[in-house]
Amino acid sequence: MKCRIDNGNTCRRCHRSGVPCIFVPRANAAGLPINLGILDPSQAEINKTVMRRLKMIEDYLGLSAPEESCLETDPPNGQMEEDEPETPEDHALSALWMAAAALEKVCPPSIGGGAGSIIWQRNMIKQLWLRFHETMPRLHFLPSKQTFSSPRPVLLASILYCSSARGTPEVAELAPHYFAVLCNAIAQLSIPNSEIGRPPDGADEAEEWAFQTVLGIILAGLLTEAYVRETGVWISVAYRLILEHCPPHADDGGPHRYGCAREWRRLFSGCQIVDLEHASLHLSCPVIPIEAPLPALRISPRDQLYRLSRMMHTGLAHFTGRGLPTIWSCFTRESPPPDAVMSATCSFSAVDAAVIRDWARQLDEWLVDFSSNSSASVSHDPSSSSSSVTSAAAMSEQDRTLVFRQYVLHRLVVLSIYHPARGCNLYSNSITPNEQFELLLSARATLRLHLNDKSIWSNWDFVMITWAALIVLQAVEGGAGELDDLTNIRIHLDMLRQTNEPRPSLRAMLVARLEQSLESVQTPSPTALRDPLQQPPLPLSPAFDYSWQIFDQASLQQMTYPAWPLAPQLQAAPMQ
Template sequence: MPGLHFLPDKQRYSSPYPILLAAMLYCSSVRGSAEVAEMAPQYFDVLCGAISQLTIPNSDIGTAPQNPADVEEWAFQTILGLILGGLLAEGSIRETGIWISIAYRLILEHCPPHSDERAHDWRKLFNGVQIVDLEHASLHLSSPVIPIEPPIASLRTSHRDQLYRLSRMMHTGLAHFTGRNLPTIWSCFTTEGPMVPQTATHATVSSFTAVDAAVIRDWARQLDLWLIEFTKAADDGQIDRTIVFRQYVLHRLVVLSIYHPARGCDLYANNVPPHEQFELLLSARATIKLHLNDKTIWSNWDLVIITWAAMIVLQGLEGGVGEPDGRFGIRPFAGTYPCRPRGLSIYRLHERRIPPRISSFDLRTKPKSSRKTGFVP
């Protein structure tokens, strides 16, 4: 299976357990050729069915092996399968949050107090669950489930670790905005017509305070400092520079656009200060450029945020704020849009002439299932 940002080395499993096997097959089909991708709905059914077995008493897949020596391997692979499935579904499957909770429970039950990282790196596995949890929470503006500090000592990492620092920033920032009934990024992908009712828009925008603005500015500034610090570490060969930059660009766009849905996704709303408009457009353009230059992007959250960036850039082009050289592959289509946008939804976006590089991932709906239900009994 491919290297992941929390497990950068490629993992090899000669005899994977069912959930990991189903996740690997689904991942391979989604990322494969058009012919292989036709099998993705069937593999998705299998994956959901396998995960559902974890909630059924005495099920074959959900029951740990009888041999105690195999239990740790079973748990590690099962959690890794849940993470891989979550990375592929976190932008379109609301139940991803349940998968995250199951993975965390399995970690608490099966992580040994003293583990050999050469065999099973539980600390990095825990980081993977944290990442999926934070990404899922950022799309839905919900509270993360996984704590920053794990209750098991062997799972704790250095406070100077780049993923730990990023997780702490996201935990702190999300805590300020959750529970306030704000429209979310994902609501903009699932709503036809206006993003939010005008009354709701007025109420939520009027609740935007100077404290909120200060939190967003400080959050973005901390991300800037995080990039500087860990880019230096990348120069020393300690971590992958590409991964650091990708995480920075995507998370910064999430931070700067937190109130964008509440403003009806109107970049030109009267209550959007020019400097905020400029920062948001700059961040969105950087995200589009990231997609053009980073060929290793494949997780669903990454693609959702890139599509979100495309919507913002297109709106900027509609208002006459574009790139003169058209290097993002969007400029030639600017003339087909009205000059003043009023809240692009993903439905309207796909009705327009969007370059293939951007329209290749349609995130309007969850993966099509080959069955009437999403689960296999």
């Protein structure tokens, strides 16, 4: 009796007999058709990996032509080809698939692991790509949202990571894999003649490639600054690309093949922002110079972002290399060093105090200039990196909220130059009551940002607000707490927990650090907490000498009252 497999499991004879099939085909039996689709997925992945490595060896030895490669007809992982018919929308995203294929081609097989069959699926890439353009907030250095129909690989990798990290629980599980893809793509920029790091032929195409690559690095930096030290290296690469590909005398008002070519000045400001924010947390010297070396990148001295960046650059450069403790170090070490050790290595001179006071004065003036309804234009340069409004009166509520948020956060940076140097201890013997009072006011104002500003999303904002929460917790523990301190801290904790990104992540690290400090604080009695609405803040006596204040008295009082951020008395108050 001739045996043959009918149902794919047993031969017909064994099936009728009801016995386990021990069928072995004869040597001259016709070969059975093999359906690769029923192979175990893990085995199929191994087979493709082996074939890919064999292809690389053959290409190196010159044994095979590109058209003979099985990888050309069978896309990597079999994910870039879909069985479903292509829709007009998919056809419009053809450049998206080309960028994804380039990313997958240069990624090691280890990237993705078990999720490798998902991260390269067209449906997943399309979903993350569209979600980014629909939900990601406006960047303050790019007032108008940019949409790219032909993304380059680094920009696509950055968008896939940003969108997955801030996405639903299902896509957030893929964030670590897309982060590995992003790191690999940026690393390709430093490999000679790499497919991703090699600019295309043609001046226009090379400029577009460089612009998108720099923008991708900036987006990645906003979600990696602080806890990824390599962010500083990425910014250096982005700055080099700007210098190499930005037209030295580009006319921002002239015609361009690519609309984004008009935004080189804004892109340069974005690089400066990420660089300064990252440097402020690590107290390192900024990489991007404050004055752009190319005429096409120079911004009006009256520009909002230029003035803020200039004072930050000057202050940070002065205190870099001194061995001072940093804001980030207070999150990474278990306990601060003793005050005695800190005071021996962190002494401040009269010059340091003068730099701090000048920094604070400029920041106070910046707030008045860009939050007052009667102030002049934020910038007379229509191509500057600030919003294209002609007067502060035309600024939207969102713009004014952003200005006040930047002021509060940068104010805490200035005061924190001294605070970590005293062992991160609000009650250190080396800190005076006046300094303690001013620092605590700024910390409370920073902690309240969540109450009025729902657009907070970057790493730097989360780190600074958590840093403020730790300072306020010390005040509560020391008996100088207010009624709403613990409530505001828990609100911030809830905001940090609103993430689906797998651990370890920055926000999970901040939550753990803040919860650890909360556990060590004994809940005070409500009668022991001061009510700011019932009692005036101390000291506020008219006869009191306010010369010790680093910042303007009006801004200190403004932060004490619950009516901020847009109280008229601060907006119209002249600088003293």
